[in-house]
Amino acid sequence: MSEMNHLKKIQHEIMCCTGCGYCKKACPTFDMGGTEADSGRGKIFLAYGLLSGEIEEDTSVIQTLQKCTLCGRCEQDCPSLVKISDIIHAARKDLHGVLPAHQKIMDSIAKYGNPFGMESESRKNEQRGVEAENTEIAYFAGCMENYMEKGLKRAALSIFEKLGVDVAVIDNECCGNPVEIIGRENKQLSKIEKKLDDMAIKKIIFSCPSCMQSFLPLNKKFEIMHISQFLAGMDLNLKDAGMKLIYHDSSVLGRKLGIYEEPRKLLEMAGGFIEFKQHEELAQCCGGDLAFSAAFPDTAGKMAERIVEEAREKNATIVTASPHCYHHLKKYGDVIDIVEVVDRFL
Amino acid sequence: MIDGAVAEEIKGVVGEDNIISSHAGLYTYGFDASIHHSMPDIVARVHNVEEVSKIVRLAYEHSIPVIARGSGTALSGQSVPIEGGIVLDMTPMKRIKEIRVEDLYCTVEPGIIYGKLNEELAKKNFFFPPSPGSGDVCTVGGMVATNASGMRAIKYGATRDYVLGMEVVMPDGSIAHFGTRTIKNSSGYQLEKLMVGSEGTLGIITEITFRIIPLPEHRAISIASFDSLEKAGQGISNIIASGLLPSALEIMDSVCITAVNKSMGIGLPECEALILAEVDGEEEVIKRDIKLIADICKESGAGNIEFTYDKDRMADLWRGRKGVLPSLSRYGEDMVSVSLADDMSVPISKIPVAIKKFQEIAKKNGILIGTYGHAGDGNLHTKVLINPTAEGSWRHAENAVDEIYRVVISLGGTVSGEHGIGISKAPWMQIERKDSLAVMKEIKKAIDPKNIMNPGKMMQWHGSIISYLRYPENERNESS
Incomplete structure (x- = not known):
């Protein structure tokens, strides 16, 4: 049996949960599944069981603890301020087993440097930015923009070019976020850090909030920022988009990184936007997290449909500020990312 | 354990998708919001009365315990299947x-x-x-x-x-x-x-x-701060005796105020105790009544008094009040709130003396107790704050709970005003209702002769309540 070292470290946090059930109030996975195991409380209960040795790891324990996007929506309703995501994440770290979908992601990152199992050759002849020695600013393109949603990378680089900002493009390694989310050691970041150490980079700009989240441990060494933060500080003079836009807060960009205002400011510059019924801290997660949607595609799909449905009712096009949300939501409805909005109307 | 053939029959009733039989799934259905935990053998998510009827008939034939469960927010272990059996998750029946x-x-x-x-x-x-x-x-x-x-x-x-x-x-x-x-x-x-x-x-x-x-047309709230719990308790009694009928009349002690402010940032006035009174009805009536309540609070020794008719502020205040219970877990660094002795009720005029006695009991047993509740109807909530893994903490808590309930009973009160009995209050309900216990048992026997309906609870519970504990580590069997 595992030593449960990560759970032991946060035992007091676990015991602070009174079991009141308020975490069920707006939890997206609970909304879709409806069982105790789907709720934040259910997962904390499992943490109790693992800690006390009353239960041992099996497939159902792994499945339950992984069936959460770590979106943190439940924490907005928890009156005991329990760090539910941290508990679930700690429990994941104490697990030995991995779901097959997650194993595939980890193997792909180890072998190909991306979670999709795609050869890096597929990115040949792409726009590359400037040579690293000539700039202090880097744009980190995540795997989603490099392999699945190349248009977002093109849009980001096009913006930099239009604005005359020289950026070095870092796009040859996965940031390791999916591995971290699954609860395994992220060895990717130290690899990237070594490369960055050889460069003159002082500021790193991300269009992917998950990549940015992975870089948080390096935030003393580098100034890290989301592309919306970088752009919102400039006088962009955007043209009116002429579209009814509705902004979807990414859980990572919003609740985890606290970035709410900047994408909104950019959309205001492009003629305005409307809000989802639940937005900012209370925004609903779309289920687009890579590890989650790979392991639980049906639940992730239902979560996305709910968001798309509200946008449809309001006759609006969804604007994301995360390639993961973009990639996931576009399977179900009309979506445009903030980098595309800025690039198109700059 | 349930026979495999019976489990198959249950599956046949609700369909495989509505059966929970995995290790993790069953474990999570062993909890509610109480201190207890025990695993069911199977969980069936039911969608209509026919399904419930078929499953209960099976349980009856095979003498298997059946425990109905809603959201699992019971505070005294009512939803915890201490004899295993079938848990019926009623939440899909929500029309x-x-x-x-x-x-x-x-x-x-x-x-x-x-x-x-x-x-x-x-x-x-x-x-x-x-x-x-x-x-x-x-x-x-x-x-x-x-x-x-x-x-x-x-x-x-x-x-x-x-x-x-x-x-x-x-x-x-x-x-x-x-x-x-x-x-x-x-x-x-x-x-x-x-x-x-x-x-x-x-x-x-x-x-x-x-x-x-x-729905009432309008509401208003006043909050009055006091420098002692007894004065606040007296204020409650004075409001009731005046003939006013507020729609809510709540009391909170300093432990609860601090916990709510710390956890939820509501900005309640920091004081020894406060009274939160709500009136509802027509605009003119609520304006008159809220003023009268403020006057009575002042005469009872209140310091600062705040009124509000603002819907957002009122919603915030109620959010704060509703959040007392879970917020108490954030009161101290090494202690958490556990659900014990949580909803006794006493005759309204006995509130000041009850609160005073509770504080004495807490001090004597070396534990911290937060007191709050619907004092206007005599219903108090005490929350025991302990470190669940510290040596002796459960024993001290149980001693305090015993003393608290004996005070409540001696004052002519009841051990549960609104949360029910389950496991955590059973020994004291048996003392409080000793004259009606035999009738309760007869009713149970007549209606449920095989004793399959949520067995082991209320009048059937025996022994220490520090049993079937959900908390990790060392003391789960200390008192049993």
Whole structure:
């Protein structure tokens, strides 16, 4: 049996949960599944069981603890301020087993440097930015923009070019976020850090909030920022988009990184936007997290449909500020990312 | 353990997708919001009365325990299957079947969330008033099973006062209908009322008809700060004695105030105790009454007094009040709130003396107790704060709980005003209701001769309540 070292470290946090059930109030996975195991409380209960040795790891324990996007929506309703995501994440770290979908992601990152199992050759002849020695600013393109949603990378680089900002493009390694989310050691970041150490980079700009989240441990060494933060500080003079836009807060960009205002400011510059019924801290997660949607595609799909449905009712096009949300939501409805909005109307 | 063939039959009733039999799934259904935990053998998510009836019939044939469960927000272990068996997850049964404002009733399935029912009723300017603190997540079936109520009970009463009729699956699987859809009913035994507060020990409620009432037009709240709990308690008594009938009259001590401010940032006045009073009704009436309440508080020794008619501020204040229970877990760095001795009720005039005694008991046993509650109807909440893994903490807590309940009983009070008995209060209910215990047992035996309905709870519980503990580590068997 595992030593449960990560759970032991946060035992007091676990015991602070009174079991009141308020975490069920707006939890997206609970909304879709409806069982105790789907709720934040259910997962904390499992943490109790693992800690006390009353239960041992099996497939159902792994499945339950992984069936959460770590979106943190439940924490907005928890009156005991329990760090539910941290508990679930700690429990994941104490697990030995991995779901097959997650194993595939980890193997792909180890072998190909991306979670999709795609050869890096597929990115040949792409726009590359400037040579690293000539700039202090880097744009980190995540795997989603490099392999699945190349248009977002093109849009980001096009913006930099239009604005005359020289950026070095870092796009040859996965940031390791999916591995971290699954609860395994992220060895990717130290690899990237070594490369960055050889460069003159002082500021790193991300269009992917998950990549940015992975870089948080390096935030003393580098100034890290989301592309919306970088752009919102400039006088962009955007043209009116002429579209009814509705902004979807990414859980990572919003609740985890606290970035709410900047994408909104950019959309205001492009003629305005409307809000989802639940937005900012209370925004609903779309289920687009890579590890989650790979392991639980049906639940992730239902979560996305709910968001798309509200946008449809309001006759609006969804604007994301995360390639993961973009990639996931576009399977179900009309979506445009903030980098595309800025690039198109700059 | 349930026989594999029986499990297959249950699966046949609800379908494989509605069966929970995995290790992790069953473990999570072993909890509610109490201190207890015990695993069921199987969980069936039920969608209609026929499914419930078929499963209960199977349970009856094979003498298997059946435990109905709503959102699992019970605070005394009512939903914890201490003898294993079948847990029926009632939450898929969440339809509102009928809202008839012209007849002043609504008929619903038990799994609907209280807050969601009220959202629908509010569209017609009506409401179902009991307002438990867990109202945003608890089911109305659970409210009936525990006779839940909340801060507005002083004016509007408890769940029992709104139950007109219900459909129940009896322990042999037969379907019975109790009560009526009429506001008045003197037609035979009030069996629907017997089911209220029966905590799943007599049958499974599958449909309920509630009386509903019009929403009040306006509300106002006043908060009065006091430099002692006793003065605040006296203030409560003085308000009641004045003949005013507030829609809520709450008390909170300094432990609770600090916890709420720390955890929720509501900005309650920091003081030894505060009274939060709400009045509702027509605008002129509420303006007059809130002023009268403020005057009485002042005469009772209140310092600062704040009024508000602002909906957002009132919502914030109620959020703070509802958040006391879980917020207490954030009071200290090394202690958490555990659900013990949580909802006693005493005659309203005895509140000051009860609070004083509770503080003495806490001090004597070296534990911290937060006191708050619906003091206007005599219902107090004490929350025991301990480090669940520290040596002796559960023993000290149990001693304190015993002393608290004995004080409550000596003051003419009851061990549970609104949360019910389950496991955590059973020994003291047996003391408080010693004269009616034999009748309760006879009723249980007559209706549930095989003792399959939520067995082992209430009058059937024996021994220390520090049993089936959910908390990790060392002391789970210390007192047993």
